[in-house]
Amino acid sequence: MLKDNDAISENQLMQVLILTIMGVGVVSLPREVAEIWGASGWMLVILGGLLALVQALIITALAKRFPDRTFPEYSVDIAGKFIGTAVALLIAVYFMLVTVFQARIIGDVIKLFLLFDTPIEVIIVTIMAVVLYLVRNGIEPITRVAVIILPLLVFGAFLLLIPAFSGADFSNLLPLVPDNIPAVFRGITTISFSFLGYESLLLLIPFTAKPKHLNKTVSKAMVIVMLIYLVICIIVFIEFGVAETKSLIWPLFSLMKAVEIPGAFVERLEGIFLSLWVFAVFSTMMMTYFCAYFILGKVIGLKQPRILAVPLFPVIYILAMIPRNVVVVYEYLGYFTKTFGTLVAGIIPVIFLILAVIRKKRDAHG
Amino acid sequence: MVKRMVLFFLVLAAILTTGCWDKIEIERRAFIQVIALDKIPEEERTDQNSRYVASFVFPNTAMLGAQGGEYGSGGGGEASVTISITGRTLSQCAYLMSTRLGRVVYFNQARIMLFGKELMKDRQLVRETVDKLARDFRLNRRMYVGVVDGMARDVLKVKPKVDQLIVGYLTGLFEDELDPARVRTMEAGEYLAAMREGGDLIMPKLTPYTDEVKVAGGAIIKDHRLIGWLGEQESVMSLLLEDEFDSGIFEVLYKDALVTYDVFDAKRKIKYEGEQNGWLKFTISVDVEGNLAEFVLGEELFDSKVIAHIEGLINKKIEKGTRDVLYKYQCHYKMDGIGLNEFLFKYHPRVWQRVKNNWEQVFCEALITVESDAKIKRIGMIK
Numbered sequence: 001m002l003k004d005n006d007a008i009s010e011n012q013l014m015q016v017l018i019l020t021i022m023g024v025g026v027v028s029l030p031r032e033v034a035e036i037w038g039a040s041g042w043m044l045v046i047l048g049g050l051l052a053l054v055q056a057l058i059i060t061a062l063a064k065r066f067p068d069r070t071f072p073e074y075s076v077d078i079a080g081k082f083i084g085t086a087v088a089l090l091i092a093v094y095f096m097l098v099t100v101f102q103a104r105i106i107g108d109v110i111k112l113f114l115l116f117d118t119p120i121e122v123i124i125v126t127i128m129a130v131v132l133y134l135v136r137n138g139i140e141p142i143t144r145v146a147v148i149i150l151p152l153l154v155f156g157a158f159l160l161l162i163p164a165f166s167g168a169d170f171s172n173l174l175p176l177v178p179d180n181i182p183a184v185f186r187g188i189t190t191i192s193f194s195f196l197g198y199e200s201l202l203l204l205i206p207f208t209a210k211p212k213h214l215n216k217t218v219s220k221a222m223v224i225v226m227l228i229y230l231v232i233c234i235i236v237f238i239e240f241g242v243a244e245t246k247s248l249i250w251p252l253f254s255l256m257k258a259v260e261i262p263g264a265f266v267e268r269l270e271g272i273f274l275s276l277w278v279f280a281v282f283s284t285m286m287m288t289y290f291c292a293y294f295i296l297g298k299v300i301g302l303k304q305p306r307i308l309a310v311p312l313f314p315v316i317y318i319l320a321m322i323p324r325n326v327v328v329v330y331e332y333l334g335y336f337t338k339t340f341g342t343l344v345a346g347i348i349p350v351i352f353l354i355l356a357v358i359r360k361k362r363d364a365h366g
Numbered sequence: 367m368v369k370r371m372v373l374f375f376l377v378l379a380a381i382l383t384t385g386c387w388d389k390i391e392i393e394r395r396a397f398i399q400v401i402a403l404d405k406i407p408e409e410e411r412t413d414q415n416s417r418y419v420a421s422f423v424f425p426n427t428a429m430l431g432a433q434g435g436e437y438g439s440g441g442g443g444e445a446s447v448t449i450s451i452t453g454r455t456l457s458q459c460a461y462l463m464s465t466r467l468g469r470v471v472y473f474n475q476a477r478i479m480l481f482g483k484e485l486m487k488d489r490q491l492v493r494e495t496v497d498k499l500a501r502d503f504r505l506n507r508r509m510y511v512g513v514v515d516g517m518a519r520d521v522l523k524v525k526p527k528v529d530q531l532i533v534g535y536l537t538g539l540f541e542d543e544l545d546p547a548r549v550r551t552m553e554a555g556e557y558l559a560a561m562r563e564g565g566d567l568i569m570p571k572l573t574p575y576t577d578e579v580k581v582a583g584g585a586i587i588k589d590h591r592l593i594g595w596l597g598e599q600e601s602v603m604s605l606l607l608e609d610e611f612d613s614g615i616f617e618v619l620y621k622d623a624l625v626t627y628d629v630f631d632a633k634r635k636i637k638y639e640g641e642q643n644g645w646l647k648f649t650i651s652v653d654v655e656g657n658l659a660e661f662v663l664g665e666e667l668f669d670s671k672v673i674a675h676i677e678g679l680i681n682k683k684i685e686k687g688t689r690d691v692l693y694k695y696q697c698h699y700k701m702d703g704i705g706l707n708e709f710l711f712k713y714h715p716r717v718w719q720r721v722k723n724n725w726e727q728v729f730c731e732a733l734i735t736v737e738s739d740a741k742i743k744r745i746g747m748i749k
Contacts, residue, residue, distance in 0.1 A: 039711075039712070112503060113503060114388075115387065115388045116388060117387040117388045118386075118387040118388055119387070122387075171712050172712075174712035174713060175711065175712055175713070175715035177715050177716075239555075240555070240559060241559050241563065243559065243562040243563040244558060244559040244562050244563075247500065247562055248500075254507070257503070257506060257507055258506075258507040258508065258555050260508055
């Protein structure tokens with residue numbers, strides 16, 4: 001039932017997954033881990049990553065039972081017409097709100113760091129217009145763009161981060177004992193939210209052509225993201241120390257302001273870094289935007305869900321303009337990930353997987 | 367129809383692609399190079415509410431243009447301009463500066479930020495400036511900071527002997543590669559981090575004269591407030607204990623003549639030795655490497671016994687000097703200037719958890735031994 005050109009390879013799946021996970025969260029991640037665990041917070045990235053990996057594998061296991069159908073199509077089979085539709089609708093709203101947050105935060109950051117006098121409305125609309133142009137043709141253009149963006153992003157970011165090692169103090173990573181042991185459990189779940197984006201597997205896996213090593217591919221993507229996060233946290237910690245990291249809203253941008261390339265004429269790299277980061281957020285937005293309109297379309301029962309892409313645009317834009325200020329945005333975001341994030345990425349896949357196993361629902365050649 | 371569509375798109379393109387909200391021509395910007403902040407002196411206070419005097423130095427770009435890019439040649443004003451503004455807050459100073467100049471003030475290129483003595487003595491003002499420095503994305507974390515013994519703006523009035531611009535002169539003083547024998551340097555990033563972590567730190571001290579600025583000694587900041595100064599020699603010894611010492615010279619008296627020891631590398635190691643009668647015990651070992659640079663005609667140094675003897679003299683000098691500065695920290699200022707708290711936090715977190723609440727007292731009572739190990743590596747070209 002899928003069109004021929006709407007198929008991606010496993011390798012492409014991995015790259016899209018990495019890009020979907022890395023979005024607006026990465027710039028504030030070091031602060032979050034420092035707030036929870038102090039100087040040993042960087043280790044939290046590993047633990048949070050492992051929890052996220054387990055959750056991603058649960059989603060993979062669920063999706064593998066229905067290799068040719070997307071979530072809104074089989075959720076009805078598993079949980080019945082009413083609950084299945086309601087849950088699919090919830091997930092569609094979730095993806096739409098994720099897009100809203102990405103759009104708003106990228107608008108706020110660009111306005112603060114780069115374009116001081118440009119109205120935030122213009123920034124958001126221009127970025128979203130590009131996203132819309134890309135996503136309305138389905139999964140394949142998205143993956144093609146992802147394959148172009150990923151190497152650019154990874155190499156560019158690491159080239160910029162290397163100079164940060166000069167003059168940094170590695171003893172800032174000590175002590176290895178967290179100052180607040182009871183916070184461990186709460187911390188792990190909070191940081192696993194930084195890996196959100198893997199729930200797009202619900203939609204990505206059915207598009208993957210002839211998957212053989214899905215578990216391995218998904219694990220690989222998650223571990224790569226974990227390593228990137230780890231390196232970023234360590235670099236921020238050795239540059240700023242814990243107390244300073246805690247006070248910075250976007251430690252990664254502050255790091256870029258502090259870095260200078262020794263002996264080079266180029267100074268203040270945050271402009272270059274910001275443009276790379278725009279790519280990262282852009283690639284997250286394209287995936288979540290796609291998931292939102294696709295699931296919504298399937299729930300409504302449209303043959304061509306893409307006709308919903310354009311109507312969603314004003315909805316996302318208006319929702320993005322609602323929060324009064326950047327503090328409120330981050331408060332909403334925290335609340336949103338805690339409730340919706342846990343539900344969509346953690347609880348729903350587990351319940352649906354259990355239900356599917358109990359009711360023995362699975363497609364023939366699974 | 368086609369013509370209409372083309373026209374439509376042309377109009378659309380004209381509307382959407384022209385104009386840019388953030389365009390500023392480069393000559394409309396004032397590139398601030400040095401920022402000097404002072405608490406306003408009582409006699410200059412015209413407005414009851416003003417609290418700061420902020421002085422800014424920026425190059426006279428208009429003059430550069432008139433001279434066809436020739437830097438400072440011919441008549442027509444100074445190469446750089448200094449402007450002082452009084453205001454209630456730093457933001458107001460910057461804003462007033464911008465409106466009076468009729469230019470967009472651009473702080474990203476600032477290299478030096480100086481604070482006046484009176485400002486640093488006022489805890490509230492210090493905390494405000496720290497917040498502004500960290501909050502404003504335009505200020506860069508790589509600029510050098512320092513405390514001026516006197517008014518910070520007096521440094522800007524100095525006419526350097528060689529350099530034409532004050533910013534070049536000051537940056538040269540601070541820059542690492544210029545053998546900062548007794549020069550303490552601090553970047554805004556370190557300053558902010560130390561202020562954030564409790565506000566106990568030693569900052570570089572600057573003293574302005576008519577045609578030069580002396581960067582020597584240190585300003586002791588405790589709980590976000592200037593409480594005293596370190597002398598030149600004390601500052602050097604403190605740098606050894608802080609593990610910030612890069613290079614410098616020591617002189618010791620041997621056989622009625624001065625031997626000059628030129629240090630090129632120094633390392634510090636702290637060891638926690640447990641407790642004794644409820645006092646924490648530390649051993650700080652300072653490893654110094656250097657060359658003999660100067661002695662007196664007629665005496666030979668090419669003898670391992672002589673070298674060992676001189677090394678002993680240097681060790682004694684370092685141990686005495688560091689003891690003196692430790693005494694000052696422990697008994698006089700009651701302020702941990704050498705980073706023992708950071709050491710405990712990182713390497714002995716359990717001990718730190720126990721003592722962190724009355725660290726000031728614990729530090730003052732701590733038993734600290736300094737062991738110096740000076741190595742003479744080379745003695746020059748003669749015996």
